[in-house]
Amino acid sequence: xxxxxxxxxxxxxxxxxxxxxxxxxxxxxxxxxxxxxxxxxxxxxxxxxxxxxxxxxxxxxxxxxxxxxxxxxxxxxxxxxxxxxxxxxxxxxxxxxxxxxxxxxxxxxxxxxxxxxxxxxxxxxxxxxxxxxxxxxxxxxxxxxxxx
Ligand code: DQA
Numbered sequence: 708x709x710x711x712x713x714x715x716x717x718x719x720x721x722x723x724x725x726x727x728x729x730x731x732x733x734x735x736x737x738x739x740x741x742x743x744x745x746x747x748x749x750x751x752x753x754x755x756x757x758x759x760x761x762x763x764x765x766x767x768x769x770x771x772x773x774x775x776x777x778x779x780x781x782x783x784x785x786x787x788x789x790x791x792x793x794x795x796x797x798x799x800x801x802x803x804x805x806x807x808x809x810x811x812x813x814x815x816x817x818x819x820x821x822x823x824x825x826x827x828x829x830x831x832x833x834x835x836x837x838x839x840x841x842x843x844x845x846x847x848x849x850x851x852x853x854x855x
Contacts, residue, residue, distance in 0.1 A: 709753050710777035712850055714743055714810075714843065715768050716758035717784030723812075723840075731812050734840045742840075746847050752777070762786055762793065769796040773803055778850035780843065782810040787827050794826040801830065806853035808846040811836035 716736065719726060724735035740756045747754040755776065757768050765786065772779045779800060786793055787809070797807050807830060814837030815822035828834055832853055835846045 709751065710854070711753040711755050711775055712747055712847065713768070713772040713776040713779045714740075714754065714756045715765055715772070715779065715781045715783070716756075717765060717782060717786045718760040720782060720784050721758050721760070732839050739840050739843055743843055743847060746844055750847070750851055752851070762790055765790075766792050766796045769793070769800070773800055773805065776805060777854055778806045778808070780808045780810050780846045780850060781827060781831075782812070782843075783827050787811070787815070787825050788822055790826050794830055797827065797830040806832040806850055808832060808849050808853075809834035809836075810842050810846045812839055812842055813837060 720736055723731055723739070724733060736758055743756060744754050759765050759768070765783065769779065781797070783790065783793055800807055809825065809827040809831040833849060835842045835849060838845055
């Protein structure tokens with residue numbers, strides 16, 4: 708059976724392409740999905756790609772990944788820095804053997820101090836930040852490496 712990699716995106720990432728391009732670049736979320744799909748397919752994985760501005764919907768997607776996913780990549784965006792609910796949901800994936808990769812386009816540690824706190828990092832297998840939209844492709848490599 709083909710394994711599915713879940714890529715979950717949090718608030719305001721639907722605005723990529725026009726949102727602060729000096730920080731996040733010119734690529735849209737659709738562009739990112741296309742390149743992630745190509746990479747997953749080439750490696751023999753299915754992709755389930757989501758974005759939501761709503762915290763509870765992201766929790767629902769994490770729970771779905773717990774039933775149907777092999778690995779989870781998550782750019783929780785601003786919820787990275789605030790969400791105990793996302794922390795709790797991601798924590799349920801570890802006993803299921805599902806690797807979690809934290810992804811950021813920018814390098815939050817080099818920005819405002821409120822971005823230093825991550826509720827995702829303590830429940831992630833690892834984190835990839837600061838490589839622009841290439842962070843997603845590097846995270847797919849990391850997820851596949853964790854699965855093999
Ligand atoms: C982000 C970094 C977060 O601090 C910010 O709130 C985002 C995007 C990134 O991908 O660089 O919305 O997750």
